[in-house]
Amino acid sequence: xxxxxxxxxxxxxxxxxxxxxxxxxxxxxxxxxxxxxxxxxxxxxxxxxxxxxxxxxxxxxxxxxxxxxxxxxxxxxxxxxxxxxxxxxxxxxxxxxxxxxxxxxxxxxxxxxxxxxxxxxxxxxxxxxxxxxxxxxxxxxxxxxxxxxxxxxxxxxxxxxxxxxxxxxxxxxxxxxxxxxxxxxxxxxxxxxxxxxxxxxxxxxxxxxxxxxxxxxxxxxxxxxxxxxxxxxxxxxxxxxxxxxxxxxxxxxxxxxxxxxxxxxxxxxxxxxxxxxxxxxxxxxxxxxxxxxxxxxxxxxxxxxxxxxxxxxxxxxxxxxxxxxxxxxxxxxxxxxxxxxxxxx
Amino acid sequence: xxxxxxxxxxxxxxxxxxxxxxxxxxxxxxxxxxxxxxxxxxxxxxxxxxxxxxxxxxxxxxxxxxxxxxxxxxxxxxxxxxxxxxxxxxxxxxxxxxxxxxxxxxxxxxxxxxxxxxxxxxxxxxxxxxxxxxxxxxxxxxxxxxxxxxxxxxxxxxxxxxxxxxxxxxxxxxxxxxxxxxxxxxxxxxxxxxxxxxxxxxxxxxxxxxxxxxxxxxxxxxxxxxxxxxxxxxxxxxxxxxxxxxxxxxxxxxxxxxxxxxxxxxxxxxxxxxxxxxxxxxxxxxxxxxxxxxxxxxxxxxxxxxxxxxxxxxxxxxxxxxxxxxxxxxxxxxxxxxxxxxxxx
Numbered sequence: 059x060x061x062x063x064x065x066x067x068x069x070x071x072x073x074x075x076x077x078x079x080x081x082x083x084x085x086x087x088x089x090x091x092x093x094x095x096x097x098x099x100x101x102x103x104x105x106x107x108x109x110x111x112x113x114x115x116x117x118x119x120x121x122x123x124x125x126x127x128x129x130x131x132x133x134x135x136x137x138x139x140x141x142x143x144x145x146x147x148x149x150x151x152x153x154x155x156x157x158x159x160x161x162x163x164x165x166x167x168x169x170x171x172x173x174x175x176x177x178x179x180x181x182x183x184x185x186x187x188x189x190x191x192x193x194x195x196x197x198x199x200x201x202x203x204x205x206x207x208x209x210x211x212x213x214x215x216x217x218x219x220x221x222x223x224x225x226x227x228x229x230x231x232x233x234x235x236x237x238x239x240x241x242x243x244x245x246x247x248x249x250x251x252x253x254x255x256x257x258x259x260x261x262x263x264x265x266x267x268x269x270x271x272x273x274x275x276x277x278x279x280x281x282x283x284x285x286x287x288x289x290x291x292x293x294x295x296x297x298x299x300x301x302x303x304x305x306x307x308x309x310x311x312x313x314x315x316x317x318x319x320x321x322x323x324x325x326x327x328x329x330x331x332x333x334x335x336x337x338x339x340x341x342x343x344x345x346x347x348x349x350x351x352x353x354x355x356x357x358x359x360x361x362x363x364x365x366x367x368x369x370x371x372x373x374x375x376x377x378x379x380x381x382x383x384x385x386x387x388x389x390x391x392x393x394x395x396x397x398x399x400x401x402x403x
Numbered sequence: 404x405x406x407x408x409x410x411x412x413x414x415x416x417x418x419x420x421x422x423x424x425x426x427x428x429x430x431x432x433x434x435x436x437x438x439x440x441x442x443x444x445x446x447x448x449x450x451x452x453x454x455x456x457x458x459x460x461x462x463x464x465x466x467x468x469x470x471x472x473x474x475x476x477x478x479x480x481x482x483x484x485x486x487x488x489x490x491x492x493x494x495x496x497x498x499x500x501x502x503x504x505x506x507x508x509x510x511x512x513x514x515x516x517x518x519x520x521x522x523x524x525x526x527x528x529x530x531x532x533x534x535x536x537x538x539x540x541x542x543x544x545x546x547x548x549x550x551x552x553x554x555x556x557x558x559x560x561x562x563x564x565x566x567x568x569x570x571x572x573x574x575x576x577x578x579x580x581x582x583x584x585x586x587x588x589x590x591x592x593x594x595x596x597x598x599x600x601x602x603x604x605x606x607x608x609x610x611x612x613x614x615x616x617x618x619x620x621x622x623x624x625x626x627x628x629x630x631x632x633x634x635x636x637x638x639x640x641x642x643x644x645x646x647x648x649x650x651x652x653x654x655x656x657x658x659x660x661x662x663x664x665x666x667x668x669x670x671x672x673x674x675x676x677x678x679x680x681x682x683x684x685x686x687x688x689x690x691x692x693x694x695x696x697x698x699x700x701x702x703x704x705x706x707x708x709x710x711x712x713x714x715x716x717x718x719x720x721x722x723x724x725x726x727x728x729x730x731x732x733x734x735x736x737x738x739x740x741x742x743x744x745x746x747x748x
Binding site: 090 | 435508527528534561
């Protein structure tokens with residue numbers, strides 16, 4: 059019997075401390091948007107954040123993975139995680155701004171099991187609500203003043219908009235890929251690099267920065283977040299085709315039915331085999347799914363994506379190890395990373 | 404014959420120096436968005452900024468009033484205006500982000516005589532292009548590093564997102580007023596305070612900050628920008644009804660035909676007279692215009708709006724005077740303010 063806590067217990071203990079503090083910080087940040095005559099405006103933001111309206115609660119709030127990455131990185135770098143709370147709120151607000159705009163751009167009716175904001179208040183007000191969260195994200199960093207040295211705060215003000223810009227570049231690529239039939243895996247990486255990895259890289263870099271890491275170690279934490287983001291997205295694409303519907307909460311083959319150009323599909327299209335031939339003939343139907351899913355595997359897409367996920371996971375964990383994290387916080391951070399990218403297959 | 408240059412000549416000399424530098428700074432900031440596979444994305448931003456595509460050129464770029472306010476305020480506060488260039492680009496990028504989103508929200512086909520971005524690339528890509536300019540605005544402030552002390556740069560990072568947030572509050576009010584028939588002038592001020600005055604206040608405050616003004620003087624510059632913004636919008640509403648079509652480039656009565664709830668209309672609605680009675684019956688037609696324009700005047704709306712414009716102009720110029728600006732830059736700044744709010748009536 060060992061007295062050293064296992065990584066799962068370490069992560070859960072940290073989460074129990076950090077998650078309520080994150081929610082409190084987020085609410086304090088969003089409260090800056092309140093004002094006379096602005097009750098409905100504030101309600102839109104609180105609805106999207108999962109605090110108000112039908113279906114409000116933990117499920118509607120999401121897992122707050124990005125704030126946890128910030129705070130655990132700060133602790134792993136040897137700092138007090140509390141000082142990084144404003145940055146943890148900032149990245150979550152950026153994430154949520156992008157979700158509001160994504161839902162409009164993708165015409166999505168549902169998000170985390172609830173009606174998307176634009177379906178309730180219209181496109182015009184929802185665009186504006188997204189803009190408000192974007193502004194609040196940058197304003198959140200103001201709360202670093204007095205908690206960290208000025209040069210750290212200034213560096214945080216540089217990291218956040220750079221990640222936001224890269225996010226819009228990934229989103230541009232994603233939107234521009236619709237209707238294109240000439241895409242390959244080479245087109246995939248810059249798209250998810252922008253859409254997913256840039257913000258996760260900012261999370262771990264901000265945490266390391268505010269935890270007092272040296273420039274070299276900050277670069278390792280950043281690399282950890284970047285590779286983790288790529289691995290996470292590849293894993294998400296895997297689940298979108300081969301995931302257990304009961305685990306993911308969505309139809310196991312939904313990505314194929316939706317025509318999503320995920321990594322397995324782009325890989326198979328480049329093989330110019332039977333999968334690509336059928337794909338070119340138009341949207342798949344439910345009857346096509348078993349055969350096409352098998353065909354993906356026959357053509358090597360499943361093996362390819364497993365290999366890529368393993369490679370990226372390895373790269374992420376190597377970068378984390380090179381960052382030389384403090385033992386317990388580092389173990390919790392590694393556990394969080396493993397949960398995000400664990401292949402349940 | 405006097406050898407002291409007059410205010411108009413002073414302003415024009417400053418503009419001749421500053422405007423090319425602003426354009427260069429803006430282009431350097433937007434270049435941060437370029438990248439492999441992003442040519443079309445960068446082109447969208449350059450199109451909206453007036454640099455590329457059909458109709459590109461000075462008219463498509465607008466007057467860059469906000470950057471001039473930043474730079475003249477910096478000079479008036481005794482600083483080198485060149486150090487404030489990144490902030491001047493930042494406010495112009497915020498302004499342009501909001502125009503892209505406004506045009507989507509208002510379903511506007513034209514902006515500065517050219518097709519609006521969303522009509523060319525679709526709503527989804529245009530939302531994202533606006534988001535990109537929003538990110539670039541905050542990223543622009545990074546270029547202050549090394550040009551001004553860290554605490555000035557940090558203060559600039561606080562002012563910009565606060566102004567952006569207030570902008571979204573004004574936009575929320577504007578959108579929420581559509582279809583409402585119970586509005587009065589009291590509803591007008593917070594709306595234009597957010598939509599127009601907040602960013603102008605940020606311009607003059609940023610200029611003063613980066614020009615090295617004391618906290619007291621910064622507050623005077625901010626007040627100058629705020630009142631100038633309100634006066635400018637009131638004047639714009641005046642021109643929307645009583646302006647000379649040849650001067651404004653739009654149909655003299657377009658605001659009445661468009662059903663815009665501008666200040667003269669809100670004033671008249673509160674009188675519950677013949678104007679309000681006809682207004683309640685539905686959209687005006689071209690035949691209604693001469694009678695309704697006269698009715699506005701009969702009910703006192705024209706006099707009211709002239710009085711408000713005078714009051715706000717006076718408040719703006721008093722605040723500028725209290726800021727104790729350097730003589731020549733101050734005269735140029737006052738001249739710019741007078742040109743923005745001069746009633747040509």
